[in-house]
Every structure is written in C-alpha cells, then in structure tokens.
Amino acid sequence: MMSVSNSEVDIQARVVSIVRRTSAVAAAEITGDTDLVLDLAFDSLRIAELAAGLEEAFDRTFDLPEWVYESGGRHSLTVGSLVSFTVRTLRTNAP
Amino acid sequence: MTCAHSPLYAAIASARDRDAVLFTFVQTRADGLRETPVRLAEILVDVERAACALARSFDVRPGEPVLLLVAEPRSFLVAFLAVQEAGGIPVPLPSLAETASPSALQQRVAGVVADCRARVAIAEDAPRVRASLGADLVRELVTLEELMVGRATPRDVAVSPSDAAFVQYTSGSTGSPKGVVITHAQLLANCAAISAVLRPDDRVVSWLPLHHDMGLIGGLLSTLVGGRALFILTPADFVLNPLGWLRVVVATKASVTVAPPMAYALCTRRARRFTGDLSSLRVALVGSEPVDATLLGGFLDAYAEHGVRADVFLPVYGLAEATLMVTAPPPGERFRVDVVSRRALVGERAARAWAPGTEGDEPAAFVSNGAPILGHTVTIVDPATGAPLAERLVGEIVVEGPCVAARYFTEAIGAPLRTGDLGYVADGHLYVAGRIKDVVIVAGRNYAASDLESSLVQGTRVREGRVAAFPVRRHAGHEGVGIAAEVVTPGDAADLEQEARAVVRAMQAATGVTPSVVAFLPPRKLPRTTSGKVQRQAVRQAFDDGSLEAGCTRLFRFD
Numbered sequence: 001m002m003s004v005s006n007s008e009v010d011i012q013a014r015v016v017s018i019v020r021r022t023s024a025v026a027a028a029e030i031t032g033d034t035d036l037v038l039d040l041a042f043d044s045l046r047i048a049e050l051a052a053g054l055e056e057a058f059d060r061t062f063d064l065p066e067w068v069y070e071s072g073g074r075h076s077l078t079v080g081s082l083v084s085f086t087v088r089t090l091r092t093n094a095p
Numbered sequence: 096m097t098c099a100h101s102p103l104y105a106a107i108a109s110a111r112d113r114d115a116v117l118f119t120f121v122q123t124r125a126d127g128l129r130e131t132p133v134r135l136a137e138i139l140v141d142v143e144r145a146a147c148a149l150a151r152s153f154d155v156r157p158g159e160p161v162l163l164l165v166a167e168p169r170s171f172l173v174a175f176l177a178v179q180e181a182g183g184i185p186v187p188l189p190s191l192a193e194t195a196s197p198s199a200l201q202q203r204v205a206g207v208v209a210d211c212r213a214r215v216a217i218a219e220d221a222p223r224v225r226a227s228l229g230a231d232l233v234r235e236l237v238t239l240e241e242l243m244v245g246r247a248t249p250r251d252v253a254v255s256p257s258d259a260a261f262v263q264y265t266s267g268s269t270g271s272p273k274g275v276v277i278t279h280a281q282l283l284a285n286c287a288a289i290s291a292v293l294r295p296d297d298r299v300v301s302w303l304p305l306h307h308d309m310g311l312i313g314g315l316l317s318t319l320v321g322g323r324a325l326f327i328l329t330p331a332d333f334v335l336n337p338l339g340w341l342r343v344v345v346a347t348k349a350s351v352t353v354a355p356p357m358a359y360a361l362c363t364r365r366a367r368r369f370t371g372d373l374s375s376l377r378v379a380l381v382g383s384e385p386v387d388a389t390l391l392g393g394f395l396d397a398y399a400e401h402g403v404r405a406d407v408f409l410p411v412y413g414l415a416e417a418t419l420m421v422t423a424p425p426p427g428e429r430f431r432v433d434v435v436s437r438r439a440l441v442g443e444r445a446a447r448a449w450a451p452g453t454e455g456d457e458p459a460a461f462v463s464n465g466a467p468i469l470g471h472t473v474t475i476v477d478p479a480t481g482a483p484l485a486e487r488l489v490g491e492i493v494v495e496g497p498c499v500a501a502r503y504f505t506e507a508i509g510a511p512l513r514t515g516d517l518g519y520v521a522d523g524h525l526y527v528a529g530r531i532k533d534v535v536i537v538a539g540r541n542y543a544a545s546d547l548e549s550s551l552v553q554g555t556r557v558r559e560g561r562v563a564a565f566p567v568r569r570h571a572g573h574e575g576v577g578i579a580a581e582v583v584t585p586g587d588a589a590d591l592e593q594e595a596r597a598v599v600r601a602m603q604a605a606t607g608v609t610p611s612v613v614a615f616l617p618p619r620k621l622p623r624t625t626s627g628k629v630q631r632q633a634v635r636q637a638f639d640d641g642s643l644e645a646g647c648t649r650l651f652r653f654d
C-alpha cells in the first residue's frame with residue numbers, strides 16, 4: 001500500500017506511468033506541463049479510467065475535484081496538477 | 096410533400112404512448128437526486144421544428160453530415176433525431192463541456208471535418224464553441240434553441256432503412272479519425288439484439304457519454320426503441336461521484352445498467368461508503384474494454400451484502416464497425432472464465448487448459464463474451480493467411496452479419512469484417528485475447544509491442560516514449576522485430592553503433608528477443624498521431640517501402 005512517506009518524485013513517476021498507460025500514448029513525452037485534455041485528448045471516460053488507475057496504483061480512493069470539469073476555468077488538468085492533487089490526497093488519512 | 100419519418104424516429108415513437116415519459120434525466124447532488132422526466136410528445140414536437148429549420152433555413156440535404164456537439168441528453172436526442180428527419184446524418188462528437196478544452200475541441204472537430212466535410216454543426220454554448228473553432232472550420236454553427244424559432248411544416252424527405260442513421264467516429268483519437276457509417280437497418284438490428292438479452296419491463300440506468308457508441312446505442316437508443324424505462328446521468332456526475340451511479344440504481348429500482356469495467360472498479364473501492372439495496376439489478380452489461388475476471392469478482396464480493404446477484408454481469412464484445420454489440424453470453428448465468436496456459440498461449444498461440452503446478456508456466460484467465468448475436472457469425476482466422484482456425488487456437492476475430500457496416504465515410508470496409516482483435520472460441524463462447532496491431536510474432540511467439548518498447552527504458556539512450564517496435568520480414572518468410580527510435584543526445588556514427596548494440600542487449604536481457612533492425616531517427620520524426628500515440632503501422636509501412644531507411648539517421652541490421 002502506498003504511504004505518505006513516498007517522496008513526491010516517486011509519486012510523480014507513478015502518476016506519469018498511469019497517465020501514459022491510460023492515454024495509450026506509449027510515445028508521449030509526458031512532463032508536468034502536459035495537459036491531459038489538450039495534449040492527450042482525455043475525455044470523461046479517460047478521466048474515469050485515470051481515476052481507476054490511480055486507485056489501483058495507490059490502493060485507495062481518489063475523489064476527483066470539480067475543477068477537472070471546469071471548462072476554461074482557472075485550473076487545467078495537467079500532469080503537474082494531477083501530481084499535486086495525488087500528493088495532497090495521499091496526505092489525508094482516510095483511504 | 097411527404098412526412099414519412101425516419102425508421103429510428105418511427106421505432107421510438109411507436110414504442111410507447113405519446114404522453115409517456117421517454118426517459119428521466121437524473122442529476123446527482125449532495126442533497127439528493129434531481130429527476131427531470133422528459134415526455135415523448137415534447138421530444139417529437141421539438142424534433143419536427145428543428146428538422147424543418149435544418150432543412151429550410153440551413154439547407155441540410157439528404158445524406159449530408161451534421162456535427163452534434165451536444166452533451167445534455169434531451170437536447171442531444173432532439174438534435175440527433177432532427178438531423179435524421181431533415182435527411183441528414185448526425186455525427187455525434189464530444190461537446191465543449193465534455194472535452195473541457197477549446198483547443199482539444201478544435202483539434203477534434205478539425206479532424207472530423209477534414210474527413211466528412213461537414214458544413215453544419217449543432218452545439219451547446221455556441222458562442223464559446225464558435226470562439227474555439229474559429230470562423231472557417233464549420234460554416235453554420237447553431238444551437239438547438241436557434242432551430243426552435245419556426246414552426247413545423249411537412250418536409251419532402253423520405254428516409255429508408257438502408258440510409259445512414261449516423262456516423263460513429265472512434266473516441267479519443269484526434270489524428271486521422273475514421274467515421275463508421277451505420278444505417279437505420281443496422282442500428283435497429285443491433286438495438287433488437289441488445290433487447291433480446293433484456294426484458295421489456297427492464298429499467299435501465301446509464302451515465303455513458305452519448306457521443307460514445309456504448310452510451311448512444313447500448314444506453315440510450317436500444318432502451319428507447321425497446322420501450323423500456325431509462326434514467327440518464329451525465330459522465331461528469333459519474334466521474335465526480337461514482338457511487339452516485341449505484342445510488343440512482345437503488346432510487347429507481349433499475350434492473351439494468353451498462354458501463355466499462357473501470358466503472359465497476361471505482362465502485363468496488365468505494366463499497367464501504369455505500370448504503371442501499373441493489374437487489375433490483377438483474378443485468379450489468381460490461382464491455383468497451385477487455386474484461387478482467389478479478390475485477391468483476393471484486394465487485395460481486397464487495398456488493399453481495401447489498402443484494403447484487405452473482406449472475407449480474409453480462410460481458411459483451413463489440414466494435415463500432417459492427418454497429419456495437421457482436422456477442423453476448425446468455426443472461427442469468429455467472430460470467431464464464433477460461434483459465435489457460437500462458438506458455439501455450441505465447442508459444443503455440445493456443446488456449447490450452449492450465450495445469451496447476453506446471454513448472455515454468457503461469458495461468459492466464461479470459462472472460463467469455465458469449466455467442467454471436469442473431470444472424471451473425473464470428474470466425475477465428477490466421478491473421479496472416481485468413482485461413483479459419485480450429486477451436487481454442489488464437490487468431491484474428493472476423494465478424495459477418497447484418498450489423499456490420501459497409502463503409503467508413505470515405506472508404507469501404509472490407510467484408511467479412513477483420514476486427515484487428517485477437518481471440519479464440521471454446522464451447523461456442525468467444526474469448527478476446529488482445530489487439531493484433533500491438534503484437535509482434537517472433538519464431539511463433541507473441542510479444543506485446545509495448546513490452547518490447549518498455550524493455551529499452553533501462554540501459555539505453557532511447558527517448559522514453561519515442562520508440563516503436565514493429566514486425567519485419569526476415570529470411571524464409573520469418574518475422575523479426577524492428578525498432579525505430581529517437582535517442583537522447585545522438586552522437587557520431589561510432590556512438591550510434593554503440594547505442595544500437597545497447598538496444599540489442601537491453602531487449603535481449605528483458606525479453607529474450609534480438610531485434611533484427613534498429614533505426615535511429617532525428618528528433619520528432621517518429622510517426623505519431625496528434626494525440627501523441629505511436630503509429631506502429633505507419634512505421635512498419637515506412638520500413639517496408641524504404642522511406643524509414645531513407646529518412647533515418649542510421650539503420651543497423653542484426654541478421
């Protein structure tokens with residue numbers, strides 16, 4: 001089970017791996033700035049798959065925030081924002 | 096003047112009374128469910144008005160594709176039927192709300208317009224969509240409200256069963272999309288096939304997007320044509336609150352739902368938070384992705400105490416080129432699992448029973464997708480020769496039947512339909528084992544291309560994600576593996592030769608396979624889709640026609 005002692009670097013590596021697997025973008029160079037919607041064409045089904053992938057990898061639930069669906073809002077769903085969200089979620093107690 | 100309705104319109108209109116509820120739009124909120132019933136009569140009135148406006152004001156002609164960038168279920172259904180009634184062909188696409196990105200929407204629409212030359216689009220939030228698409232991409236961009244200003248009058252349009260009902264573009268891909276043209280006859284036949292595994296009084300819950308074939312046909316249209324009760328959520332509601340889906344099942348006493356496997360996985364992890372009785376649920380259709388027995392079993396274990404039946408899952412196989420559903424198991428039986436030898440699977444391309452305790456072997460479990468729907472045949476053939484294979488031999492799945500589409504928008508689809516999927520048949524049940532294009536066969540053994548590519552992450556300077564493994568012809572007709580890759584800091588000729596040997600060592604160490612060809616490409620020259628996906632087939636074609644060797648920095652052969 002993933003614990004909060006994992007470094008952010010480890011978490012980032014795992015998140016990137018999940019994004020790559022979910023997007024089927026075997027050849028994408030995924031960085032923190034990669035936008036899942038803009039660059040990787042994620043739609044709602046892919047986002048749901050991504051959530052399922054995170055939950056499998058970290059063995060806990062990840063309730064996605066509403067800004068994932070805020071079209072044109074101040075947030076964008078980048079790998080970096082996803083890593084930050086993952087780190088924050090892992091630091092909460094409830095699995 | 097004629098007012099003959101399209102076959103789909105007629106089927107939906109005749110399946111229930113005009114005053115009956117056609118479906119219920121359900122929004123899941125923190126304070127409970129908000130239900131909005133939609134009646135058949137109001138839908139039909141709006142369809143008539145919108146169809147007239149499309150034909151009269153926007154000059155939509157018979158057979159003309161019209162893009163639908165609409166997610167809200169009521170508006171989607173009105174727009175979909177109105178385009179058909181006007182003689183056009185609806186082309187459902189993700190809406191701006193669905194893509195959540197103006198640029199992504201622009202890319203997606205541009206790809207589809209390049210293929211089908213659509214002139215008219217119906218969109219939600221048209222001003223923002225217009226700003227996203229630019230002035231030139233689609234000539235006429237209208238909202239449903241703008242189509243409602245006139246009154247309905249008879250139209251001189253007749254739509255026959257052999258006419259196109261809609262065009263299904265594959266979801267997700269933004270590069271060179273292909274639209275499958277589905278006729279009314281095919282659509283209604285597939286709806287009937289889905290209805291055959293359900294009951295007339297079933298109550299269906301779906302949250303799947305309506306631009307997706309499983310949501311459009313499996314969730315919406317088959318239910319409306321079958322006259323069953325339907326409760327629709329939005330995909331966003333599901334993603335933000337997966338348990339809301341099951342709560343709708345509880346609240347509506349639904350007996351049927353439909354979703355890909357990951358949806359059940361998300362709910363399994365949240366089972367401890369769930370309260371409610373799911374014993375009304377009789378059939379959970381599951382498809383669209385490979386189905387994993389452990390995942391289904393996990394859901395059954397987690398929700399048994401909430402009344403979920405052990406025989407609830409109905410794993411189905413299908414694809415857009417066959418309208419949607421191709422095979423389904425009989426309802427009322429627990430899903431069937433075939434446990435086979437992985438060694439035989441890789442070495443002999445055969446699905447032989449796994450014997451526990453066999454040294455050097457591991458089990459591989461496949462879930463049955465059942466038997467072909469009425470009037471269809473499924474054959475397993477050798478991918479190279481097309482020759483039919485015996486039971487339990489793994490080959491390409493080939494489909495024939497009335498639901499198989501004849502064409503993409505711009506090219507024919509060959510018959511019988513070569514699916515590109517690998518599978519085998521045992522005891523009349525189809526088992527899906529992967530995708531052909533992702534497999535490289537070396538000395539009779541199957542290797543996943545992604546595994547071969549991943550083997551180069553360690554011990555080489557291959558740029559991560561900028562590598563393609565593909566089959567190459569060797570002597571005496573045998574196949575080998577080719578590698579095309581971009582490398583970090585490409586050096587001189589001697590340096591590249593060293594790097595090629597590093598690629599060979601890394602792949603041998605990780606997989607036992609020696610690549611026959613290693614080609615290094617300049618930065619950003621590896622063929623990829625605009626969504627970043629490696630185009631392995633394009634790489635293979637470039638190798639076969641010599642353009643890969645001509646355009647690469649260096650190519651090494653190791654035969």
